[in-house]
Amino acid sequence: MKNLKIALLGATGMVGVEYIEFLHRHPWFKISNLCGKKSVGKKYGEAVKALKNIPKEVAEIEVVEPDPKKIDADLVLSALPSEAAREIEKQFVENGYPVVSEASAHRMEPDVPLIIPEVNPDHLELINMQKKKRRDGGFIVTTPNCTAVGLIMSLKPLLDNFGIRKVVVATYQAITGAGFPGVPSYSILGNIIPYIKNEEEKVSQETKKILGRLENGRIKYAEFPVEASCARVPTIDGHLEAVYIETEKTFDLDSVVEGFRNFKGEPQTLGLPSAPSEPIILTDLEDRPQPRLDVMAGSVPGMSIVIGRIRRGESENSLKYFVLSHNRIRGAAGIAVLTAELIYKKGYIG
Ligand SMILES: NC(=O)c1ccc[n+]([C@@H]2O[C@H](COP(=O)([O-])OP(=O)(O)OC[C@H]3O[C@@H](n4cnc5c(N)ncnc54)[C@H](OP(=O)(O)O)[C@@H]3O)[C@@H](O)[C@H]2O)c1
Structure with a gap:
């Protein structure tokens, strides 16, 4: 080209x-x-x-x-x-x-x-x-x-396979997400700030636009609620998110895992230069993903999201997991x- x-x-x-x-x-x-x-x-x-x-x-x-x-x-x-x-x-x-x-x-x-x-x-x-x-x-x-990206990539195979009724997400967002010079060191070191201006609204609205359908030249937004609570934490790169969802159809955990594992899109089919071979990487280690260890995972470092701790919730058709994505690379x-x-x-x- x-x-x-x-x-x-x-x-x-x-x-x-x-x-x-x-x-x-x-x-x-x-x-x-x-x-x-x-x-x-x-x-x-x-x-x-x-x-x-x-x-x-x-x-x-x-x-x-x-x-x-x-x-x-x-x-x-x-x-x-x-x-x-x-x-x-x-x-x-x-x-x-x-x-x-x-x-x-x-x-x-x-x-x-x-x-x-x-x-x-x-x-x-x-x-x-x-x-x-x-x-x-x-x-x-x-x-x-940058916070919405990891969440939405993880939701896509779930939406396609089981439908989504509700999403609840709590985020742990790295300091580089706030640009330079960002949050003063005195405010963030040894601390967590449970507020990021406009972030929760962006996560909700953008998720619905991206997972919406294009119909007659307009996007019909996805209709399920997305409840986000966003916090800034003293990590350098990588937004970690605790996700809870309720699906429309029943699911078994093996199919959820298969859906994540097989998830690929046009960038992989077309062999685009910056496309990671696995957009979603799974970990079954009990204390992962962690920003320090996993944020650069994959064939194009920083371009894959990492999902772990996949488990059922207590409510009907509910699922919980953690997702990690690199805010400045996959997120920007x-x-x-x-x-x-x-x-x-x-x-x-x-
Ligand atoms: N940080 C993240 O993880 C992240 C993730 C996703 C999206 N974003 C978005 O990406 C954008 C940049 O974020 P950042 O974190 O890189 O911010 P940043 O560190 O504050 O950098 C801002 C850049 O924009 C330039 N700039 C500022 N005002 C300008 C103006 N009026 N005209 C021309 N150039 C101007 C600055 O140039 P000088 O240095 O020369 O002044 C600098 O190069 C933001 O919209 C942010 O929301 C950031």
Whole structure:
């Protein structure tokens, strides 16, 4: 496939640095511009804040402002904070760019696909509606909140096999999820903060949009309730979630395990470069998954979710398990690159 030039917005942030792992030496994509705000004019290697070694040739690139008239790209990836994303991403779309964004600003707009490539690639059809409306070639595709991603991937095989009546989830979210500098160290070390602004609403709404059905050019949201309680905990990377669900049909645990184990999607069928061979990894060890031990599991580190402690609940048709996903990789940079690969492979760009 022809190489695409990529402009990365929000390149110097907590998530921005994770994109570099995926884009540097990518078989189809080549970094053309790295954009920031306060770091404009600095070399990328001097501007990045997260503790990460940057490949030399990338470290030398000068950070520029995200101006659609000045950058040279076939595709824009955005890791902007939501407030900045609202206007800047819109400008890129209006200037004819395809944009893949992990910011929340445009996720819930009716003609904007909110995508987990293994779960709802059919929702990409909404791109055609955006293109029809605008005729300038520009469009936007978004990826979900980092906490929602692991939950939704785990729910998909359960929904397909047994139907879902109700979801209750409690989360233990890593500090890198709050960006840089994030939560002050004095507030989080040796502590847990049982509040993350707007997170519970995002988990609920985004789950229903992604697991909804595309009907006559509109998404009909899933109807089951999703009750989320979100907490920030002093881990570095990896959101752990305790999930309780009630299914519509009866199930046996072996079929649940088989459903998780066999779960695959279009990225695996199409052999996309950033697709892990197993999107869901299972552990039967009694005290796993753990962020420190399991967050980088799998053939593409950080791109698989890990599920463990699968067991029945006390209520009828109820199931409990823990799921772990890497918030900056499967929840942000990795899923955005995988989505970009999917839309390129499916012919939406170029
Ligand atoms: N952290 C996670 O685990 C995670 C997971 C999923 C989604 N997200 C989403 O990803 C986005 C980025 O998160 P993050 O954690 O990487 O944040 P971050 O560490 O605060 O980084 C923000 C980045 O955006 C740039 N920026 C800020 N305001 C800007 C403006 N007005 N114009 C242009 N560039 C601007 C900054 O550039 P300068 O440094 O040059 O000022 C920096 O590169 C957010 O929307 C967040 O909700 C984050």
